[in-house]
Amino acid sequence: MASRRQQRLNQQLRDEIAKLLRYEVEDPRLATLISITEVEVAPGLERARVFFSVLGDDDEAQATLKRLQHAAGFFRRALAERLNLRHTPQLDFLLDPSIARGARVLGLIRQIEEDRANR
Numbered sequence: 328m329a330s331r332r333q334q335r336l337n338q339q340l341r342d343e344i345a346k347l348l349r350y351e352v353e354d355p356r357l358a359t360l361i362s363i364t365e366v367e368v369a370p371g372l373e374r375a376r377v378f379f380s381v382l383g384d385d386d387e388a389q390a391t392l393k394r395l396q397h398a399a400g401f402f403r404r405a406l407a408e409r410l411n412l413r414h415t416p417q418l419d420f421l422l423d424p425s426i427a428r429g430a431r432v433l434g435l436i437r438q439i440e441e442d443r444a445n446r
Contacts, residue, residue, distance in 0.1 A: 333368050339410065340375055341366040344418075347405050357394055364423045368416055375416040378423035388422055395420040 345363045360382040368375045379395065381388045399418045407415040 333370070333372075336368050336372070336412075337366045337375075340368065340377070340406065340416075343406055343409055344377060344402055347402060351405065352398065352401075354394060354398065357391070357398070361391060361395075362426060364425065372412075372414060373416055375418055377418050377420050379420060380423045380426040382426070388424075388427075392420060392422050 341363050344366070348357065348361055348363070362380045363377060364380050365378040366375055367378075377395075379391075381391045383391075399420065402418055403415050406412075
């Protein structure tokens, strides 16, 4: 279980990375609908896993993953400037398919409801 400090840091990193994506990233390819769903900082605070979700197909999600991994240095430098941390963790971006999975389930439920209404 994460300590209270880690939980606060997870939330703070998630919020700051989302702000950076929304307002400061100059790569137009990262202007798609990207949601930072969760951040998990390792106990030693040297690495952070950043989970994100993309509205789009698998190819677009993989391309976004590569772009985010390429921009990890930018995010780390920007976080170091914004946050008062002794060491800013290395960022590992990972795709979180939960939003896409949820949208698929909702679509299936709507389809079932439509089929019932048409009977």
